[in-house]
Amino acid sequence: MKILVLIKQVPDTEAQIKIDPSGKAIDESGIKFVLNPYDEFGVEEAVRIKEKNPDSTVTAVTIGPERSKEAMRSALAMGADTGIKIWDDSLAGADAGVKAALLAAAAGTLEYDIIFCGKQAIDDDQGAVGGAISRLLSVPFVSNVVKVDISGGKCILQREVEGASEIVECGMPCIISAQKGLNEPRYPSLINIMKAKKKEIKEMTPAGLGVSDLASKTELVGMEPPPSRPPGRIIEGEPAQAAVELVRILREEIKVF
Amino acid sequence: MDFKLNEDQSMIKDMVGRVAEEELLPLSEEIDNTSVVPDEIIGMLAELNLFGIFAPGDFGGAELDLLSYLLIMEEIGSASGTLAIIIAYHNSLGVLPLLKAGKTDILSSLCTGEKLSSFAHLEHDTDYNSAPKFTMAEAEGGSFVLNGEKRLVPTPPKTAYYIITALLDGKIALFLVDSDAPGITKSGVIKTIGGKGVDFRDIKLEAVKAELLAKGEEAEKLFGLITTHASLALASAGCGIMRRCLKDAVAYTQQRVQFGEAIENFPLVQNHLTEMARELETSRMLVLKAAAEEVKGPSAPVSLARWHTAVSATDCGLRAIQVHGGYGYSREYPLERYLRDIQTINPLAGSEETHRNIIFKRLRQGGSL
Numbered sequence: 001m002k003i004l005v006l007i008k009q010v011p012d013t014e015a016q017i018k019i020d021p022s023g024k025a026i027d028e029s030g031i032k033f034v035l036n037p038y039d040e041f042g043v044e045e046a047v048r049i050k051e052k053n054p055d056s057t058v059t060a061v062t063i064g065p066e067r068s069k070e071a072m073r074s075a076l077a078m079g080a081d082t083g084i085k086i087w088d089d090s091l092a093g094a095d096a097g098v099k100a101a102l103l104a105a106a107a108g109t110l111e112y113d114i115i116f117c118g119k120q121a122i123d124d125d126q127g128a129v130g131g132a133i134s135r136l137l138s139v140p141f142v143s144n145v146v147k148v149d150i151s152g153g154k155c156i157l158q159r160e161v162e163g164a165s166e167i168v169e170c171g172m173p174c175i176i177s178a179q180k181g182l183n184e185p186r187y188p189s190l191i192n193i194m195k196a197k198k199k200e201i202k203e204m205t206p207a208g209l210g211v212s213d214l215a216s217k218t219e220l221v222g223m224e225p226p227p228s229r230p231p232g233r234i235i236e237g238e239p240a241q242a243a244v245e246l247v248r249i250l251r252e253e254i255k256v257f
Numbered sequence: 258m259d260f261k262l263n264e265d266q267s268m269i270k271d272m273v274g275r276v277a278e279e280e281l282l283p284l285s286e287e288i289d290n291t292s293v294v295p296d297e298i299i300g301m302l303a304e305l306n307l308f309g310i311f312a313p314g315d316f317g318g319a320e321l322d323l324l325s326y327l328l329i330m331e332e333i334g335s336a337s338g339t340l341a342i343i344i345a346y347h348n349s350l351g352v353l354p355l356l357k358a359g360k361t362d363i364l365s366s367l368c369t370g371e372k373l374s375s376f377a378h379l380e381h382d383t384d385y386n387s388a389p390k391f392t393m394a395e396a397e398g399g400s401f402v403l404n405g406e407k408r409l410v411p412t413p414p415k416t417a418y419y420i421i422t423a424l425l426d427g428k429i430a431l432f433l434v435d436s437d438a439p440g441i442t443k444s445g446v447i448k449t450i451g452g453k454g455v456d457f458r459d460i461k462l463e464a465v466k467a468e469l470l471a472k473g474e475e476a477e478k479l480f481g482l483i484t485t486h487a488s489l490a491l492a493s494a495g496c497g498i499m500r501r502c503l504k505d506a507v508a509y510t511q512q513r514v515q516f517g518e519a520i521e522n523f524p525l526v527q528n529h530l531t532e533m534a535r536e537l538e539t540s541r542m543l544v545l546k547a548a549a550e551e552v553k554g555p556s557a558p559v560s561l562a563r564w565h566t567a568v569s570a571t572d573c574g575l576r577a578i579q580v581h582g583g584y585g586y587s588r589e590y591p592l593e594r595y596l597r598d599i600q601t602i603n604p605l606a607g608s609e610e611t612h613r614n615i616i617f618k619r620l621r622q623g624g625s626l
Contacts, residue, residue, distance in 0.1 A: 004332065070264075070268070073268065074268075077268070077272075117276075187272055187275060187276050187280075187305060188272055188320060189304060189305045189306045189319075190269060190272075190306035190307070190310065190319035191306050191314070191317075191319045193268050193269055193272060193319075194265065194319060194321075195266070197264075197265065213298060
């Protein structure tokens, strides 16, 4: 089985995000970057499938600058066989549509049965790339998957929906987006971290992939930090009066009822 | 002088740091309470190759450099003093002497963590700066037998081999002994203030069959090498505990309100925190400086790093307790455990006096540190 895993390097969940002076990007100084946690589920699932089907290959694909090689190396240390990194500087700020076009073009140069991606990247939270690629490649897309079974050349997938689990069947090739719960990603061992260094990361450019339309269809106009939380209010006075005042505030100012 | 970690080192530090934070730290309280290290933890550490950190790949080791080993020890120390001791003893005092002595047939089972190894040197009246006095080796047939008694030997679960020092023809020699060999009597677990689950025991040896690893000058060198190596590893683990003390102290002082404001605003509290930072950073720098040169045997830079770390860690642990006020002394918070683990780690593989002696010898010879 040939498996592709789409990965993205994102700021660590604990990073303190600041907006840079352009107002259209985050300030990357001092930020630690990690492999997107949802993509980690995808890598883990791909590697588990490979372990059950030893003739399988797992290729991790990413779009990102030089630093994104670290995330790629994490995926390789977890067990992906090779990596593909797509970049040129014109891609800074590219939207999901452009990225999907590039990833679809890269997939087009490879054989694949399953493409895994995270349900979303935790930096921009768009969750758009998986669906967009499925359209470009004309293959089925199943999102938010928490269980993957492969039998008889088909994927039987479990999705979490409000109040129930949905079981979906689809043929291959297909695109599966990973939701938390799909698996418990492994920590790479010391030996595998060292081995990952010897695995190939192929570098590709949009031109090399034959993608010339790099114009984003959406434009990031500006970024704003979330509003700071208003300070709490303390209602003074005797309990009976304070309760009356609290009800007045809830009713008249906050309008909860 | 380059303080930047290379790509391998930073990735290794990140990975072990994640394991320490996400998997080991949540269990460290239970290990301390029950004095039991669960088999699953040993299994997980084994899968990550933490029992074959620098051994060659042929034996299932990860072939890492000394700096990577020390970075790992700091991360492990930041989560559990007990696990740091087990890993340092196994790698520095078990795997390393076997590698150096060319005793490679059992190395694979040790590096994969299938079996663990430990080290027995201390006796009633010996320290790490002296040869054993009461454990005697005698040649018998083609092999050797040991008689004597060793004190405070770590015997965590799965310990299958001891590296034991003994006198052979009046000089130190190193031997390999099967932990279940006939003639070995182990005491019950000795109650210690920290390092719970390391299972320190006294060991009595009565005509125990042993395999010679090194004798004479070679044994002296090997003993110096492995105890120095372990000292650095344990110093790094001490830095890890200091880091944890500081992290907890900073977090606590930001949320603890007194007289209407967070106590981090009080100069006295700030003083504690900045002193802790000084203690941690100077210790770490001395450890890394000592590790910049190949460890061959007892050295003044290693002893300085070890001694400074021990003193600093004790002080840092006390300051962390101090800024936590009454909570610092209660077992509801882990501060008192950090201090107990620090006190357990500090004298291992060489007491403060041993290290002062080594430093003083260097000074007397007109050398610098």
